[in-house]
Structure formats: structure tokens, C-alpha cells
Amino acid sequence: MKNTTTLALFAATLIACNSSNQKEEIALDYPETKKVDTVDTYFGSQVSDPYRWLEDDMSDETAEWVKAQNEVTFGYLDQIPYRNKIKNQLEELWNYERVSAPFNEGDYTYYFKNDGLQNQSVLYRKKGKDGAEEIFLDPNTFSKDGTTSLGGMDFSKNGGLVAYAISEGGSDWRKVIVMDVASKEIIGDTLVDIKFSGLSWKGNEGFFYSSYDKPKGSELSAMTDQHKLYYHKIGTNQKEDNVIFGEEQKRRYIFGGVTEDDNYLIISAANTTYGNELYLKDLSNPNSPIVTVVDNFDNDTSIIDSQGSKLFLVTDKDAPNKKIVVADAANPASENWTDLIPETENVLNPSTGGGYIFAKYMKDAISMVKQYNYDGSLVRQVELPGVGTAGGFGGKKEDTTLYFSFTNYITPPTIYSFNAEAGTSEVYEASKAKFNSDDYESKQVFYTSKDGTKVPMIISYKKGIELNGSNPTMLYGYGGFNISLTPSFSIVNAVWMENGGIYAVPNIRGGGEYGKAWHIAGTQQEKQNVFDDFIAAAEYLIAEKYTSSEKLAIKGGSNGGLLVGACMTQRPELFKVALPAVGVLDMLRYHTFTAGAGWAYDYGTANDNEEMFAYLKGYSPLHNIKEGVEYPATLVTTGDHDDRVVPAHSFKFAAELQSKQSGSNPTLIRIEVNAGHGAGKPISKIVQENADVQAFALYNMGVEEL
Numbered sequence: 001m002k003n004t005t006t007l008a009l010f011a012a013t014l015i016a017c018n019s020s021n022q023k024e025e026i027a028l029d030y031p032e033t034k035k036v037d038t039v040d041t042y043f044g045s046q047v048s049d050p051y052r053w054l055e056d057d058m059s060d061e062t063a064e065w066v067k068a069q070n071e072v073t074f075g076y077l078d079q080i081p082y083r084n085k086i087k088n089q090l091e092e093l094w095n096y097e098r099v100s101a102p103f104n105e106g107d108y109t110y111y112f113k114n115d116g117l118q119n120q121s122v123l124y125r126k127k128g129k130d131g132a133e134e135i136f137l138d139p140n141t142f143s144k145d146g147t148t149s150l151g152g153m154d155f156s157k158n159g160g161l162v163a164y165a166i167s168e169g170g171s172d173w174r175k176v177i178v179m180d181v182a183s184k185e186i187i188g189d190t191l192v193d194i195k196f197s198g199l200s201w202k203g204n205e206g207f208f209y210s211s212y213d214k215p216k217g218s219e220l221s222a223m224t225d226q227h228k229l230y231y232h233k234i235g236t237n238q239k240e241d242n243v244i245f246g247e248e249q250k251r252r253y254i255f256g257g258v259t260e261d262d263n264y265l266i267i268s269a270a271n272t273t274y275g276n277e278l279y280l281k282d283l284s285n286p287n288s289p290i291v292t293v294v295d296n297f298d299n300d301t302s303i304i305d306s307q308g309s310k311l312f313l314v315t316d317k318d319a320p321n322k323k324i325v326v327a328d329a330a331n332p333a334s335e336n337w338t339d340l341i342p343e344t345e346n347v348l349n350p351s352t353g354g355g356y357i358f359a360k361y362m363k364d365a366i367s368m369v370k371q372y373n374y375d376g377s378l379v380r381q382v383e384l385p386g387v388g389t390a391g392g393f394g395g396k397k398e399d400t401t402l403y404f405s406f407t408n409y410i411t412p413p414t415i416y417s418f419n420a421e422a423g424t425s426e427v428y429e430a431s432k433a434k435f436n437s438d439d440y441e442s443k444q445v446f447y448t449s450k451d452g453t454k455v456p457m458i459i460s461y462k463k464g465i466e467l468n469g470s471n472p473t474m475l476y477g478y479g480g481f482n483i484s485l486t487p488s489f490s491i492v493n494a495v496w497m498e499n500g501g502i503y504a505v506p507n508i509r510g511g512g513e514y515g516k517a518w519h520i521a522g523t524q525q526e527k528q529n530v531f532d533d534f535i536a537a538a539e540y541l542i543a544e545k546y547t548s549s550e551k552l553a554i555k556g557g558s559n560g561g562l563l564v565g566a567c568m569t570q571r572p573e574l575f576k577v578a579l580p581a582v583g584v585l586d587m588l589r590y591h592t593f594t595a596g597a598g599w600a601y602d603y604g605t606a607n608d609n610e611e612m613f614a615y616l617k618g619y620s621p622l623h624n625i626k627e628g629v630e631y632p633a634t635l636v637t638t639g640d641h642d643d644r645v646v647p648a649h650s651f652k653f654a655a656e657l658q659s660k661q662s663g664s665n666p667t668l669i670r671i672e673v674n675a676g677h678g679a680g681k682p683i684s685k686i687v688q689e690n691a692d693v694q695a696f697a698l699y700n701m702g703v704e705e706l
Helices: 060-077 083-094 491-498 516-520 528-543 559-570 596-603 610-619 648-660 683-700
Strands: 009-017 023-031 039-042 045-048 103-105 108-114 122-127 134-137 148-155 161-168 173-180 191-195 200-202 206-211 228-233 242-245 253-258 264-270 277-282 290-294 301-307 310-315 323-328 338-341 347-353 356-363 366-372 378-382 389-392 401-408 411-419 424-429 440-448 454-462 473-476 502-506 552-557 577-581 633-639 667-672
Touching: 023 060, 039 610, 045 610, 060 648, 060 667, 060 683, 083 491, 083 683, 148 200, 191 206, 200 253, 206 253, 228 253, 242 253, 242 264, 264 301, 277 301, 290 301, 301 347, 310 347, 323 347, 366 389, 440 528, 454 491, 454 528, 473 528, 491 502, 491 683, 502 528, 528 552, 528 559, 552 559, 559 577, 559 648, 577 683, 633 648, 633 683, 648 667, 667 683
Parallel strands: 473 502, 473 552, 552 577, 577 633, 633 667
Antiparallel strands: 009 023, 039 045, 103 108, 108 122, 122 134, 148 161, 161 173, 173 191, 200 206, 206 228, 228 242, 253 264, 264 277, 277 290, 301 310, 310 323, 323 338, 347 356, 356 366, 366 378, 389 401, 401 411, 411 424, 440 454, 454 502
């Protein structure tokens, strides 16, 4: 086979036990990845980057490398005897009808539905209460292979028009199409090259959206750092769209949204993933100026609703767990805010609907919901179906019925209708999943991290499991960007548990489970806390006899891929299997790709100062792979056109690991072709990827049969 990356092959051997306890040797021949003499200098320190050429995603040489690596990986996976059984289990359990909560727009009620194994969920509608069900928008018709997905939508104020975005091949770049709701005819031309954008209508005449100037050539190697907010008037060409904000103000992220009463345009602008400026424009006066609400990036603040000139904001300014304040649109600066719902010991994430504010709190990553009037008076604490995650409670002011979902790690999501006046709820759409929650157990524990910090973790498994240290265990984590991991059901995890596995999720620092302080404790030169928390979770599971190092896999995606990469290079002996997905693995260059520089609030950059460079280099997974070390059996996963965390991270990490891995553990990379960061991935591809991941993990734990 011809390969321009030089297919001089070297062999590694995996030892696996078969049912007769004899050794079966499976040879792995990795493509030898070419090295180049690329050296960067940081504050006088030279750092080699021999696989820099793999950053060029458009080169034939990189394409050949991808093809060669996939041949080795899928050749290996094909030999795992129960791989297809896991795939069949996933398909069987996934194959049930799923229906979303309904929402009203104009004369219609809309809802998403998937008959089971459809690659993309379909948007249905009914006219009035008793109208016939019809398909309104079917993303499965967007492309033959199901890789084009619906990427967001918004209806005009009267519900007569809809603007919807589509994503092709998982890309963050979107196209936007406008449709007449009654006739389902396309209105005007398709808008193109839109990225990191909401869609928000002003009346029925047009809508706001955001984008960058699209780079020429490789979309993965170019930085996109000047976002702009545009207004598109229906019936005009996209080239005529006016820039509302971002031409003179250079910001990396800009979003615009119109309040429900159509009175105000709210503009949020930021340069990193935390902290934003906030601006306001009175839409009732076309000549009104853009007024500053927040003029620094020190806090996260957003406007959740308005009543006349009264604005309702949620902020972590002087309130790390967030609070709700009131401002007057005529003088909205922060010094004039008054508290409406004060900060509590639990983290707040509010929504509005039915004329009420719903204060959704996290208590140790578990949901608690309180209902308030707009004067700040408590109406009630909403009774939830159990211990888990409740999402929803949003809607228009005139809605009398709201909806919320409830789930946890062993409870498939059920949708409830909620009477906002009476405070009562009932099942609207029970889950049809063929899963018996009574057969499983999920419990929360608290363990101690390296520096004495108490960290919660939820451990889930099938009842009757013996805690003898021999259970295959999947430890999943994220730990960054103020993102909270709350309990939720997953078909993938259900199959893992059905096959005797334990699934454990610690709420490590860097996330938002305990507010701003918890987040900050896992950023920049405190990032090691995140890895220490995850390592301590593994040590707890081993000490308490849930599993052992020989039966323990670690898994995470994106920032979680960084978590896995850092932990496997710091404590390789602690884990048997490592599964870094779409990971940020080159911490010295991450900020040079696409919008990567926006992650600097969490990470810092190697160009900041010598101390920050040294800290990043000290844990960067790519730069901490050492010769002569036996690393866990590793399956790196990525998409060849991921334009958020570019695949070069995974490519370079896999090449370096293959060149230095000692011992018999396999080091493979699975590269999904025509795929991005993960959003909108068709179910058929999700099923196959997770079958491969679980089969790889179990096989390398020595599981002989299922």
C-alpha cells in the first residue's frame, strides 16, 4: 500500500486471553509517522514539534496518514469477538420512539420526534389542539449519509416565518435558510458562512445573527477572532446585511438576542469563554444608541427578561453562585442594580415562562427548583419526581402550561407538563426506553482529593454487583469552562452497565457545580487540581473495591480529552485504558487554531509569560509522553474536520504515543471521516463509535466474552 508518510512499519503486540486461557498474539503494525525538524522557542526554551505537518488538514500527505491509521485501527477492532454484539445491544436499546416537549409558534404546536434509529430527529407540527400531525422539517433529507444536521432555529414573532441553520459534516460553520411556515416554501437566498451564532427575530421583518470573516484555505489552521453581529432583512441579499456590532469593537464572541416583547436588542460580547460585556439597544427607536450595561469582562451577566423598561438580569457580580437583579433600561449600569433574588449557597441557573421566574439550583450537582413572582416573592419550591436533573421550565409569558424533563444516570428522561398557576405536574411523555431502572443503583459519594478538597462523585451500576475489585469501570470527567456534569441517562452507559460495567462521574474542579470559585480553582496555574481530583476519584474506586487498575478506563471529550491525556501521562500505571476524545492535547499551540485563543481564561497561553509557558508544558499531554513508559491501552477518537478542537491535537498525540509506547498495550487512533466535534453526528455513527470504544475497553481489560 502506498503511503507518503513512509510506511516503514514497526510492530507492537497485544496479548489477549482467550476462553481456554491460552495466549493469543495479535500483531499491530503502526504506520511510521514522518518527523520534521520544527522547533519553537519560548522564552529561550526550544520545543521540538516533529509532527507539525499533521496540522495541515488539507494536504494529501495528511489524508494518507489518516487512511493508514484507520486501516490499522479498524483492522484491530474487527478482531474483537463481541464488538458486533455491543453494536447490536446499542441499536436495540436505542430503537424506541422519543418525543420532545412541545412549543407553540403562531398557529402551530411543534415538537421533535425520532422513531428510534433515525439519524436525526424530525420536527413535526399540529395546527391547533386537534390538527393532524405532519412533518415540518426532516433533517434526514438534508444529506444522504445523515451527516447534515439542524443547527438551531428561531420563529418570527407571529410565527409566520422560521430561520433555521444547518451544519454539514459536523462543522461549526452554518448555513441559514428562511422558510414560510404555512407553505413551507424557501424565502430568499441561503445565508452562508455563519459561525457561533444564535438566530433572533425582530418582529417579522428580519433577524440578527453572528459570524466571522471565513478564512481562505484551511478552516482548521486559521484563527477566527473577530466576531460580528449582523441584521438580515427578509428579501435582501446577505451582502447587504448591516453590521450592528463588532466592526470597530474587536471581540471574539458576540451574540445578539431580542427580548420577548420585541423592545430591546441585547448584545453580549466577550474575548474568552468566561466574562462578558453587555449592551442594550432600544428597538422602538431606530436611531437609538447602543447603551452600555456592563463594560468589563470580569463577570458573567445576561438579561433573562424585560417588563416595560424594567430589565431582569442574572449575574455572578458580587455573587459567585449567581443572583437575579433588576435594572432600568434608561440607566442600566451595574451601580444602579437592585437585588431581586439574592445569591444562595447553591448555583443558580434561571429560566422564565408563564409569567414567572424559575430559579433552578444545583445542590451537589442535583436539581432543586423554586418558582418566583417578578417582584421577587417566592411562590413555591417545585416538587420534582426524584433525585436527578430537571431541565426546562421555559416558555412565553402567556403560556399556562410549561414543560420540564427529569432524568438521572439510571432513569431515562421523562417529560412532565407543569401548571404554572397550581404548581402541579403530570407525565406528558413517558420514556419508551426498554430499560428497567429498578435493576440498577446510582449513589453519590464524597471523596478526598490530594489537597484535602471534598469532591462528589456519582457511581452507577447494576444491582447485585460484587465489590471485589474486578468490575470493568468507566470513569468519565470534564473539569473545565464552568460546565457542570449533572446526572443524565445515556443509552451508551446503559449498555455498559448491562454488560457488568460500573459508570462513575466525579464533579471535579474547573466545572460549575459549586459556582465561580469551583471553576476558578481549576483554571490556569490551578489546572493541576482538575487532574488531581480525577486521579483521586480513580484511587477511591480502587480503594473501595469497585475496580482495580487492570479494570479501569478513563474517558472524556474536548476539555475532557485533555483531562484523560494529562492523567494517563502523569499516572500511566493507574489506568488500564485511556479514551481521549476530540481532546485539547497540545497546550502550547491550542490557541493558534480557529477560536482556540478564546479558551485562554481557563488555560492561559504559552505566550503569556515564562511561568505560564512552563506550567502548560509541565502538563501538556503531547509534551509529556516519555520513552520507555508503558501507557494504558489507548484509543484516541476525533473527526477529520473538527473545526473547534482541530484534529491535529489528536493526530500529533497519537503519533508521539505510538513512537514512544513501551510494552504491549495498543495505541490506536480512530478518525471519523467527514465529521466534526460531535454535534449533530448521526445516530448510526454514534452507535458504531461507541461500540468500538466499549469493545476496545473491555477487550483490553481482559474480558473474554459477553
